[in-house]
Amino acid sequence: MNFFNEAKSLIKVNIREYGMYIALFVIMLTFSIMTDGLFMSSRNISNLLDMTGYTAVLAVGMTLVIVIRHIDLSVGFAAGFMGAIAAIMLSNWGVPVYITIPVILVLGVVIGMFNGVLVASVGIPAFVSSLAAMLIFRGALLMVTEKTGTIIVKNEHFNALGNGFIPSLGEVGGLSVLSLILGLVVIALYVYFEFANRRNKLKYEFEVVSGGIFAVKLVFVSAIIAYITWIIAGYNGFSWTVVIMLAVVVIYHFLTTKTVLGRHIYAVGSNPEAAHLSGISVKKITYIVFGSMGMLSALSGILFTARLQSATTTAGTLFELDAIAAAYVGGVSAAGGVGKVTGSIIGAIVMTSLTSGMNLLGVGISYQYMIRGGVLAAAVIFDVLTRKKRA
Amino acid sequence: MSDYILEMKGITKEFPGVKALTDVSFKVERGEIHCLIGENGAGKSTLMKVLSGVYPHGTYSGDIVFDGKVQTFAKISDSVKTGIAIIYQELALFPDLTVYENIFAGNEVKRGAVVNWNRTIVEAKRMLKKVKLNVNPETLIKDLGVGKQQLVEIAKALSKEVKLLILDEPTAALNENDSENLLELLRELKDQGITCIMISHKLKEVISIADKATVIRDGRTICTLDAAKGEITEGVIIKNMVGREIEDIYPKRANKKFGDTILEVRDWTAYDAPTGRNVVKNANLHVKKGEIVGIAGLMGSGRTELALSIFGNPKSYKLQGELLVEGKRRSFKHTSDAIEAGIAYVTEDRKGDGLFLLQDIKSNVTAANLQGIARGGVINQNEEVKVANEYKKSMNVKAPSVEQIVGNLSGGNQQKVSLGKWLFVGPKLLILDEPTRGIDVGAKFEIYTIMNKLIAEGMSIIMISSELGEVLGMSDRVYVMAEGKIKGELPIEQASQEKIMELATQ
Numbered sequence: 001m002n003f004f005n006e007a008k009s010l011i012k013v014n015i016r017e018y019g020m021y022i023a024l025f026v027i028m029l030t031f032s033i034m035t036d037g038l039f040m041s042s043r044n045i046s047n048l049l050d051m052t053g054y055t056a057v058l059a060v061g062m063t064l065v066i067v068i069r070h071i072d073l074s075v076g077f078a079a080g081f082m083g084a085i086a087a088i089m090l091s092n093w094g095v096p097v098y099i100t101i102p103v104i105l106v107l108g109v110v111i112g113m114f115n116g117v118l119v120a121s122v123g124i125p126a127f128v129s130s131l132a133a134m135l136i137f138r139g140a141l142l143m144v145t146e147k148t149g150t151i152i153v154k155n156e157h158f159n160a161l162g163n164g165f166i167p168s169l170g171e172v173g174g175l176s177v178l179s180l181i182l183g184l185v186v187i188a189l190y191v192y193f194e195f196a197n198r199r200n201k202l203k204y205e206f207e208v209v210s211g212g213i214f215a216v217k218l219v220f221v222s223a224i225i226a227y228i229t230w231i232i233a234g235y236n237g238f239s240w241t242v243v244i245m246l247a248v249v250v251i252y253h254f255l256t257t258k259t260v261l262g263r264h265i266y267a268v269g270s271n272p273e274a275a276h277l278s279g280i281s282v283k284k285i286t287y288i289v290f291g292s293m294g295m296l297s298a299l300s301g302i303l304f305t306a307r308l309q310s311a312t313t314t315a316g317t318l319f320e321l322d323a324i325a326a327a328y329v330g331g332v333s334a335a336g337g338v339g340k341v342t343g344s345i346i347g348a349i350v351m352t353s354l355t356s357g358m359n360l361l362g363v364g365i366s367y368q369y370m371i372r373g374g375v376l377a378a379a380v381i382f383d384v385l386t387r388k389k390r391a
Numbered sequence: 392m393s394d395y396i397l398e399m400k401g402i403t404k405e406f407p408g409v410k411a412l413t414d415v416s417f418k419v420e421r422g423e424i425h426c427l428i429g430e431n432g433a434g435k436s437t438l439m440k441v442l443s444g445v446y447p448h449g450t451y452s453g454d455i456v457f458d459g460k461v462q463t464f465a466k467i468s469d470s471v472k473t474g475i476a477i478i479y480q481e482l483a484l485f486p487d488l489t490v491y492e493n494i495f496a497g498n499e500v501k502r503g504a505v506v507n508w509n510r511t512i513v514e515a516k517r518m519l520k521k522v523k524l525n526v527n528p529e530t531l532i533k534d535l536g537v538g539k540q541q542l543v544e545i546a547k548a549l550s551k552e553v554k555l556l557i558l559d560e561p562t563a564a565l566n567e568n569d570s571e572n573l574l575e576l577l578r579e580l581k582d583q584g585i586t587c588i589m590i591s592h593k594l595k596e597v598i599s600i601a602d603k604a605t606v607i608r609d610g611r612t613i614c615t616l617d618a619a620k621g622e623i624t625e626g627v628i629i630k631n632m633v634g635r636e637i638e639d640i641y642p643k644r645a646n647k648k649f650g651d652t653i654l655e656v657r658d659w660t661a662y663d664a665p666t667g668r669n670v671v672k673n674a675n676l677h678v679k680k681g682e683i684v685g686i687a688g689l690m691g692s693g694r695t696e697l698a699l700s701i702f703g704n705p706k707s708y709k710l711q712g713e714l715l716v717e718g719k720r721r722s723f724k725h726t727s728d729a730i731e732a733g734i735a736y737v738t739e740d741r742k743g744d745g746l747f748l749l750q751d752i753k754s755n756v757t758a759a760n761l762q763g764i765a766r767g768g769v770i771n772q773n774e775e776v777k778v779a780n781e782y783k784k785s786m787n788v789k790a791p792s793v794e795q796i797v798g799n800l801s802g803g804n805q806q807k808v809s810l811g812k813w814l815f816v817g818p819k820l821l822i823l824d825e826p827t828r829g830i831d832v833g834a835k836f837e838i839y840t841i842m843n844k845l846i847a848e849g850m851s852i853i854m855i856s857s858e859l860g861e862v863l864g865m866s867d868r869v870y871v872m873a874e875g876k877i878k879g880e881l882p883i884e885q886a887s888q889e890k891i892m893e894l895a896t897q
Contacts, residue, residue, distance in 0.1 A: 204773045260761040260768050266750070267758055273744035276705050277736065278759040278812070279727035337749050 003212045020346045031357035042234030048356045053241035054303040056348040058323035060252050061296035063344040064289045067269040069336035070126035073320050074133035075297045080316025081141040083301030087151040087311035097158045104298045112294020120286035151311040162306030165236040176237030183229025187222045252341045270337030329379040396421040396586050402453035411437045412610045424587045426597045429607035431690050431857040435590050443477045444470040474554035478544045486533035491515035494547045518546040538569030557588045574600050592689050594625050594896045606631040633888035640836050641864030644843050650680030653851045654820050659712035661700040670696040672875040678851050685866030686855045687891045693875035694855045698822050702736040703729035733819035745809045748798035753779035755797050755808050760816045782811035803834025822853045859888045871895050
């Protein structure tokens with residue numbers, strides 16, 4: 001009885017946080033039932049996650065931009081433009097791939113910083129400055145692809161980032177071995193960190209959840225990781241896109257929740273004047289956040305170009321809106337200061353799940369847009385209502 | 392038999408937890424200039440808001456009789472219709488619109504839904520003549536000085552057939568010349584039969600212009616003075632303004648010992664860059680180790696501006712003069728430099744620019760010193776909870792845990808969190824700006840006790856306060872500011888409510 005009471009109160013307190021996961025679960029379950037399990041098939045999930053990749057990395061960067069009360073509309077065409085530059089470097093100039101990628105990422109940082117300077121130092125509203133940047137990158141993308149049209153990329157290593165899978169090292173019952181090992185390593189790390197965290201808290205004599213709840217949580221999360229691994233291992237294993245996406249999430253999650261920099265970002269978003277009076281440089285934080293956004297735009301461009309194995313004249317169209325939608329579905333607040341990187345990733349997966357599921361069901365594209373719009377509105381309404389209740 | 396244009400009888404107005412006005416009566420005769428005087432927070436503005444319908448009928452008790460009729464204003468436009476106009480300290484003009492558009496904003500000269508701009512301009516010229524403002528009505532408001540803007544406000548009031556004109560500290564932002572012109576205008580309007588209520592802190596002005604003066608203190612009417620009977624003199628007014636008994640809620644400090652000078656500013660001058668206003672004028676001030684220095688003065692006297700200009704200059708004022716910290720000349724580029732030099736500033740506006748209301752107690756406590764709980768840029772979150780719990784306990788913050796969102800705490804507890812945040816930085820000099828505004832007596836006492844403890848540990852404190860009792864009860868030395876200048880420095884033995892008020896209202 002005690003166990004259930006504790007579980008109940010934990011869920012009640014954290015309902016906002018779990019809401020997104022529950023929504024994702026409901027969506028996946030619904031589509032699975034309606035497609036007779038086709039939705040949760042290895043092939044479909046693998047595809048779905050690959051499709052999410054380039055939006056998801058943008059959503060991570062966009063989360064921080066929205067947290068500090070700005071917006072960046074230029075990321076779509078910036079990604080398209082930088083993807084095209086990568087294609088030109090690889091195909092026309094013959095630059096090796098291990099030089100191309102760092103150069104493009106640095107270019108992204110520079111472009112992002114430029115936005116940051118316009119916003120923080122010149123004082124132009126981010127909506128306007130990034131709208132201008134969006135038009136400029138759209139033009140730049142057309143300019144570099146004008147002569148040749150679509151630029152085909154033949155570099156296999158580069159294309160693997162968008163289409164390839166990590167080596168399988170043999171198969172067991174049709175499952176990729178390395179992916180299974182990777183899944184096990186993730187579970188082991190998760191369990192280790194949970195135990196270390198708990199031990200540390202006990203050392204400080206803080207309250208921790210009871211042993212029963214702790215065990216249930218460990219088993220539950222491990223089972224989910226195991227299940228996802230099992231599904232993915234059934235179709236070529238983890239793709240490079242998913243590995244990169246996971247790495248971005250882990251790094252940014254750590255950065256935002258555990259570091260001084262992360263805390264400063266949320267402080268600036270929560271109350272810029274108070275942040276300034278607390279000795280935090282609002283300008284510096286704005287540069288860093290826009291710089292990171294630029295870098296992730298570059299990464300998104302690389303992933304997209306690699307996936308298509310070519311740079312096209314329209315690459316990046318409307319990516320920015322997908323990223324913004326994912327961030328809002330993931331619980332970012334427009335008022336600033338609130339929002340999690342992990343939430344935005346879930347938001348991105350929710351949005352692609354909807355597309356993928358409705359495609360499988362053969363729902364017309366007109367309805368798809370309307371349903372996705374409805375989900376976006378519903379997510380924000382849920383957010384506003386639960387926030388009101390708590391205040 | 393006197394002819395009263397306005398009689399407010401037995402007005403009582405309560406806010407949750409505070410009684411702002413208690414049984415206030417206030418009578419104004421037709422055709423007089425009546426000054427309303429009192430300290431900050433005495434209830435003057437609340438009374439005027441009751442009169443103008445900002446607080447609608449039913450939210451207060453008591454009667455308003457205007458022009459012989461009991462009035463029940465449900466909204467501001469009701470009071471405007473009966474002929475009452477208020478001009479607030481912060482002018483309510485549209486800076487990007489022209490003078491004539493502003494004069495008739497909300498009261499357009501129109502036929503049906505169409506504005507007749509030609510007639511508007513003609514009427515505007517007539518109004519401008521009345522207030523003796525010689526400008527082209529097509530000038531934009533933002534291109535006029537504050538003094539002229541004030542006249543436009545009055546012209547706007549006149550265009551509405553005003554019978555009773557209320558001015559809230561009209562000369563606070565004006566220079567001497569503009570002030571004199573404004574007072575002259577008020578005298579002329581009086582001759583034209585317009586009654587005027589003026590809230591003012593400048594006693595010289597009051598003495599020169601008022602026919603009657605009513606003093607309000609702690610939400611009660613204290614007295615109404617009559618110039619004709621020779622009652623309006625500086626001494627009488629000050630005596631009535633400050634006559635409050637100082638309660639003994641200030642904990643005493645034993646064996647005071649002052650060390651070396653920790654902070655000094657010499658000929659310190661600050662200009663607000665966008666408006667070019669001189670917010671601090673040639674200030675000279677010093678603080679010794681182990682000393683509580685009070686800065687008294689009324690709101691808008693430049694106290695906060697002085698503090699901010701010292702604390703890393705976050706408002707980007709243009710600064711002149713010397714700033715010395717522990718004898719060394721310093722110039723801070725950012726608040727972080729000031730913090731590093733050992734200065735902390737607890738803002739007067741804890742909700743506005745002090746706290747992160749959406750975040751929890753622990754994040755607020757550590758916000759200004761994350762390095763203190765981090766290694767290599769990575770935060771030790773357990774250490775953070777431990778630190779926050781220590782401050783929660785030593786400050787006696789009443790909250791279930793340090794994970795509580797700060798926006799949900801009471802004012803006193805928020806102030807303690809705000810204080811805790813700065814103590815965790817470990818400053819040498821703590822600047823407290825209105826440390827006890829809006830918090831209850833119990834919490835006040837706790838904050839005073841904490842201040843004394845900090846002094847005993849060797850810290851120095853600058854306390855900015857509008858509350859004279861607090862300044863006299865806590866400080867070792869008092870500076871009085873008015874109009875951006877330090878008007879006087881008083882050792883605590885020589886300081887009294889009357890003396891401070893005299894300097895502050897110069």
